[in-house]
Amino acid sequence: MSTATTPLVVFGPSGVGKGTLIKRLFADYPDKFAFSVSHTTRAPRPGETDGKEYHFVTQDTFKSLLSENAFIEHAQFSSNFYGTSVRAIEAVQSTGRRCILDIESQGVRQVKETDLHPVYVFISPPSMGVLRERLRGRATDSEEAIQKRLATAITEISYAREEGACDYIIVNDDLDTAYNKFRDVALGNPIQGDTLPPLDD
Ligand SMILES: Nc1ncnc2c1ncn2[C@@H]1O[C@H](COP(=O)(O)OP(=O)(O)OP(=O)(O)O)[C@@H](O)[C@H]1O
Secondary structure: OOOOOOOEEEEOOOOOOHHHHHHHHHHHOOOOEEEOOEEEOOOOOOOOOEOOOEEEOOHHHHHHHHHOOOEEEEEEEOOEEEEEEHHHHHHHHOOOOEEEEEOOHHHHHHHHOOOOOOEEEEEEOOOHHHHHHHHHHHOOOOHHHHHHHHHHHHHHHHHHOOOOOOOEEEEOOOHHHHHHHHHHHHOOOOOOOOOOOOOOO
């Protein structure tokens, strides 16, 4: 299968730099990569267009799509449902682009049950201390929200330690070094992956 048809799943704790890496990839290769458009039951925010940021659907529609196995992964955040449909991935593939999925380990586990067979990349922080500093430096969350994200980070990291959880581990310490590795994986070039740091600090 060519890389244009094999999706790339990117996961890792919140604040590790997934968005930073993906944004740079999209900027460098605007015609090669894209996110799929997810479904959500949450209301559109001002400026959001149906089919662009999300496919906005009702709870009933979401449930019927779910029962038709339309989603390769889905999750609930507060009272809203979010899901990635097979068709949304196919829509990206039909443009000749590689589909990038930025999801949590809960979603990764679900994708593993499907016949999608993507490439899985785990983005690791160099240490828990650095992750904490990045979350604080981003200054988008309260200290309480940061503590919650750090607790969730433990779940993400312990999943990455499981046998066969990921094809590649990239430690996002120096951004350019991590990006070069990430770009190579995204372009379908094999890399020497990193080993997971102890992350016991
Ligand atoms: N290698 C790096 N060195 C220093 N700072 C970095 C590095 N990579 C990312 N950052 C910074 O860390 C912060 C978190 O990055 P980012 O928002 O991309 O994380 P994320 O994994 O996408 O988080 P979320 O899952 O919550 O969206 C940002 O302020 C970003 O600029």
